[in-house]
Amino acid sequence: MDAISTAQFRPILSRALRATGRGVVLAATAVLSLALFVATTLATAFILLGVGVLLLPLLTPLVRRLTGLYRDLAARSGVTIATPYLPGSPTEPGVVGWVQRCRFILTDPASWRDLLFLLLNVVVGFALGLLPVALLVYAVEGLLLSSGFWVLVRESGVDFWYGFTPMDTWPRAALGALVSLTVFGIWLAVAPGVVAGHAHFAKALLGPSERALIASRMRHLSETRSDVINIQATELRRIERDLHDGAQARLVAIGMKLGAATRQLHTNPDAAETLLVDARNATATALEELRCLIRGIHPPVLAERGLEDAVRAIALESPIDVTVTADVPGRLAAPAESAVYFAISELLTNVAKHANADRASIDLRHEDGSLRAVVIDNGQGGADASAGTGLRGIERRCATFDGTFVLSSPEGGPTNAILELPCALYSPRTSSF
Structure with missing residues (x-):
């Protein structure tokens, strides 16, 4: 029972510690938020004087880097915030280019939302970031005092209270220990939620507008x-x-x-x-x-028997041992089936040629309106989509259907390739091997 309790406690403690670490970053950067807000506001106000034309394009990247940090922190709390900025356009060299950049910055709604976020974050970010830290420090302080440090404090002639309890006797020190444990429990419970609350606050202001989308x-x-x-x-x-x-x-x-x-x-x-x-x-x-x-x-087996059986046929023809698990209870649109078929075929070809693997697995299933294919091999790893034309071709095939291709291939393996395409089933499967 104790082992089970320890196993359950460790992830809770780990989440609270990570949230507190993010809280430290939030509280520390709140001052930077204020500095950038003041500097950017003054640069915007001085545009008519000419000084702002030079300062604003220099300050805006700093603002966007800081807001990018807050987006990363929000992602660590489970809140994804997409980049909201409008795509840039080419500018001319010289003074005209500086003016064009200023105009582009001022006409992007995300720039003004960044400023509003920086202003509010001075208070919100500092308060929400400091709260988990304060709770943890206060709980540790109580535990240290209750363990015997209160005696040293009394000997120095200082009357010390912890919470509403004077720390002058061992019974009261025990009561202080209960209070500190309560504070510690509150910290464990609220620290991740407090930091996640800041993440939702950031998403409301730093997320993309309808125009940016x-x-x-x-x-x-x-x-x-x-x-x-x-x-x-x-x-x-x-x-x-x-x-x-x-x-x-x-x-x-x-x-x-x-x-x-x-x-x-x-x-x-x-x-x-x-x-x-x-x-x-x-x-x-x-x-x-x-x-x-x-x-x-367009392979006949794909046209006649569907994607699931076509993938099984690829696996049977592969020179390495390939295991296929599939759950696609219907047919997809022919272009989507073809894209996934050739993507998986390309991945298996790469595994056979370059991965030095002897086993691979394919997991193919349709859930929540999306087709997901996962190809894993036990090879040497080191695959890089940016360096291989075949893998880049798979990325382009997926992007054509608003899909994604994620490749994880650390040195030494294993290589994990995930394809996901949003698509609907339009007819039931009629045959299977």
Whole structure:
């Protein structure tokens, strides 16, 4: 029972200590909030005098770095705050550029919300940040006094009270210990909530406005549209190259063989027969190449049996041992199925080629309107999406559907790749291996 109580107490204590640490940061940076608020306000007021045109573009990055710190602290408390600033635009060099930057800063609603947050945070951040620290210090003080330090205090001639209890006898010291334990329990209970309260306060002012959300959405759509166009152009070039170098060349060779066989049909029947056999074999080879090309565009198993069975087929063809667990009780839109299929195929190919792994697992399931695929291998790790074109291609595929691709691959492994696409099921699954 004691072991269970200790196991339950440790995470509670850990959360309270982490919250208190964040509270120290909140209280310490409240003074910086005031300094930046005053400096930015004065710079804005002095724009007409020319001084503010130089100062405001220098102070705004500092303000945004501080508010970025508060967003990070809020995220540690479980409150996510998206970046609210409008996308920047190119500026001209020289004085004109400084004026353009000032104009951009002043027309961004997030700049004014930052200022309001800095002003209010002087009080809110300091009070909420200091409260957990004060409770912990007060509880530790009571425990130290009750353990015997009250005797030293009495010997120095000082009458000391802890709470409403005079610390002059051992019974009263025991009562003080109960009070300190109560304060300690209050600290454990309220410290995470107090810091989370500041996180919600920050989200109300530092979160993106409707205008910023629309601008961010438009920028994202523009980027993904460009990615889609580039992907389509690349795929078309690949198909054209495969047709030209493969099936087309094979068909031309078949035509030449048939022509030669026709010319020798009466003069040299044996040679004509040999050419016809070669042409028939080349026809089978060309047909197989066309089938491979079709599978590269949209695999038949994906079209006929759905994503779950198509992924199982990939796993069976992989040179390493791949375990698949799947729960997709229906069909998705064909583009979404294709994107996830080729993404998983690319991941398994990378595992087989580069990860030095002998086992991998795929977990595929549809929950809460999203399709989530997790691919884990026991390889050497070190995969980097920014350095690999294949992984970057997976990111672009996911972004096209407003999805995400998260890669965790520390040196030494394991590598954990997570794909998530918002998509709905539109028909029940009809078959399974």
